[in-house]
Amino acid sequence: METDNTPLHRAPLIAAGILIGAGMGGFVDGILLHQILQWHNMLSGKLPPNNLVDAKVNMYWDGVFHAAVWVMTALGLRMLWSAGSRRDVPWSGRSFSGALILGWGLFNVIEGLIDHQLLGLHHVYEYTDNHLPADLGFLALGVLQLGLGWALIRAGRADTTPAARMR
Amino acid sequence: MPSISSPLNLLAGLLALLLAAPPAQACKVCRPRVDAAIHASDYTTNALLLLLPVALLIGGALLLFFSPTLVLWKPTTRPSTAPLSSPPAS
Numbered sequence A: 001m002e003t004d005n006t007p008l009h010r011a012p013l014i015a016a017g018i019l020i021g022a023g024m025g026g027f028v029d030g031i032l033l034h035q036i037l038q039w040h041n042m043l044s045g046k047l048p049p050n051n052l053v054d055a056k057v058n059m060y061w062d063g064v065f066h067a068a069v070w071v072m073t074a075l076g077l078r079m080l081w082s083a084g085s086r087r088d089v090p091w092s093g094r095s096f097s098g099a100l101i102l103g104w105g106l107f108n109v110i111e112g113l114i115d116h117q118l119l120g121l122h123h124v125y126e127y128t129d130n131h132l133p134a135d136l137g138f139l140a141l142g143v144l145q146l147g148l149g150w151a152l153i154r155a156g157r158a159d160t161t162p163a164a165r166m167r
Numbered sequence B: 001m002p003s004i005s006s007p008l009n010l011l012a013g014l015l016a017l018l019l020a021a022p023p024a025q026a027c028k029v030c031r032p033r034v035d036a037a038i039h040a041s042d043y044t045t046n047a048l049l050l051l052l053p054v055a056l057l058i059g060g061a062l063l064l065f066f067s068p069t070l071v072l073w074k075p076t077t078r079p080s081t082a083p084l085s086s087p088p089a090s
Helices: A011-036 A052-084 A093-118 A132-158 B005-020 B031-038 B043-066
Strands: none
Touching: A011 A052, A011 A093, A011 B043, A052 B031, A052 B043, A093 A132, A093 B043
16 A cells, blocks of 8 residues: 655656656767768777778668667656656656756766777767877866756656556 | 557558568669678677667666666655554544
């Protein structure tokens, strides 16, 4: 028997938001920076796309990246579906939108640190001698998103009604 | 609540069929060189490095989703609607 003092768990909704946000952030990176602006490709730091063969190899690895990001987004949607049907998960628009922004920021920071700084698989803007300004700008955007997302998630703590109770 | 398992299984089946399809031969002359460059000896290394950030994010989110009792995420309680004290017995 559920009572008014049933513990509420916000983590499932936040986890779903983080995955969907990270996935959407990955699609922004892949679609905008890889394909439309063509600032870099997935392996352009190791294999610059200076000829058709190398460009197509990079295209393949871009596709693998997009597939992984698609799986991440789909998992987030599955988690959101599950969180929406639980009576112990508060349905908070502020928490969810905060988690979306936090997830995007996490993607930018993790991808920026691992792929750009540590491994050098590619840089944000490949076609320059000095990669650092664009790489740092990408990381700074990520940190800004982390702060904004965290603030929104904290603001959502006041929301305590589960979706299952709204119907 | 309606199940979403069947449509997801159907979608997964369709995607598996697409993945099994042969790649397009848009560049007949260079295709063998492209295939050789993709499936080179560093294929696994490239795949693991490239998928590392996504794997970290998925792992972290799964941990968060299935661990609502972590100390960091202490559960909150709903504001009680019950009266603080019982009315006096008449």
